[in-house]
Amino acid sequence: MDASILLVGGDDLLPTLLERIRDVVTCTLEVVPSPSEAVPLIQAQQPDVIILQSNQLESLALCRQVKEQTKLAWIYCIVLETSLSGLSDDRRQYLLQIEARASALENGADAYLWLPQTTATGEPLEREMLIQQDRLLKSQILCGLRMVQTHRELIRTNDILSAIALSDPLTELNNRRALDWELPRQVQNSRMRLEPLSLLILDIDFFKTINDTHGHAVGDRVLQLISSRLRHNLRFRDTLFRYGGEEFVIILSSTDEMEALLVGRRLCRLVSDQPFSIDDTVNLLVTISAGVAALRADDDPKGTSLLRRADQYLLRAKAEGRNRVIGFLDDCEEELGTRG
Structure with missing residues (x-):
């Protein structure tokens, strides 16, 4: 797939997540450890998808900054949450998830994913749960890439239409x-x-x-x-x-x-x-x-x-x-x- 993903996250997330992303989608992957280091890379390369680790202090600010710039606003931003407690039926945990999701979307994120690493007791997740998480991650990335592809096709169409509108058909000169x-x-x-x-x-x-x-x-x-x-x-x-x-x-x-x-x-x-x-x-x-x-x-x-x-x-x-x-x-x- 002709696409690029920028992954912004700390050492606690990157090794595992890199492998999971490579398993679910084939594309160019760039990695930076912090949001502040991501800014010049985003400006220069304009990746299709950015995946941000939510527990980094500047992640939501970076997401908001991307969406506020017209030339970057089309980039699909996914905020990934892995730091909340593992799976449980706790009401407080549920409210924390809702609050984190709302905050991410309010700051311009296109998607918010909660992918816990362990159960509530600290035990590793069952294989079936990891498979479903990978399925969710893949579907969200592919959704973002489809939206980016649609945007680019619209831009190309607009460029063609603009060229036609500004060109004289008989002489092919500017009109x-x-x-x-x-x-x-x-x-x-x-x-x-x-x-x-x-x-x-x-x-x-x-x-x-x-x-x-x-x-x-x-x-x-x-x-x-x-x-x-x-x-x-x-x-x-x-x-x-x-x-x-x-x-x-x-x-x-x-x-x-x-x-x-x-x-x-x-x-x-x-x-x-x-x-x-x-x-x-x-x-x-x-x-x-x-x-x-x-x-x-x-x-x-x-x-x-x-x-x-x-x-x-x-x-x-x-x-x-x-x-x-x-x-x-x-x-x-x-x-x-x-x-x-």
């Missing part, structure tokens, strides 16, 4: 929803690290004409080919999104506006210089236009104003002839040229 999540994070990182941040909005020129002339299947293929060409010609720190229709957004981290303009112009050349081979009979020359904007101190934390500013420059690029990149620095050059 607009992914941009809405990523851009505020990039803005925050830029401001925390005092690093520049720029953004490019790209649009395929005359894309409607491509659809009208060659059909939407060819238009979809153009989107796929351009996506691939852009993706394979970006720097490792750049993040590409399909913003919608024939528009794309690229977040350029650690990039000022001058660098962003150079990146945009390079991408324009890469798209326009080589035709796109749709099939054996159709080769299309395609160009793109782009708007560039760099993050400013007065931009909102979601990046909405940054995105809007880049979009405005994109509109100018298309109005001024397409197949070009326009940004704030172009305004500065025009102003200087006018003054000169």
Whole structure:
């Protein structure tokens, strides 16, 4: 069984319990003598099941600490009691068992097991009793492992669904929803690290004409080919999104506006210089236009104003002839040229 168990207990418990666990279930076993020593191991390895000895002072505190952490709360915690008196009909002993069980569950334990080592008179337990104890121990461990497996399958499913929700099915790029999540994070990182941040909005020129002339299947293929060409010609720190229709957004981290303009112009050349081979009979020359904007101190934390500013420059690029990149620095050059 592909699972791991962490056993936390003293010398009075460990030798016997280790053998019993190995007999009832096959998995990876780690052992630590005290709850305080277990903490770094739990953080690092995140075992599936933790078995804690109840008579150790810090056991219940450790159980509570595990359950209070979201990233660890799925770990199945079993509190094991062996220190109460042996089997008897004593009413006081019964109440002690109930109290110990309640305390364990209140502190986050998923299960509480009472496995006495002897009878009330101190004699060893009968073989049949030990067999039934081992059966109970095995069933409780397997119950925990089933719950952990269910949790992990849910996490995997959620990861798949999240990936689908954030991916554009046609181009396999990040989609607009992914941009809405990523851009505020990039803005925050830029401001925390005092690093520049720029953004490019790209649009395929005359894309409607491509659809009208060659059909939407060819238009979809153009989107796929351009996506691939852009993706394979970006720097490792750049993040590409399909913003919608024939528009794309690229977040350029650690990039000022001058660098962003150079990146945009390079991408324009890469798209326009080589035709796109749709099939054996159709080769299309395609160009793109782009708007560039760099993050400013007065931009909102979601990046909405940054995105809007880049979009405005994109509109100018298309109005001024397409197949070009326009940004704030172009305004500065025009102003200087006018003054000169």
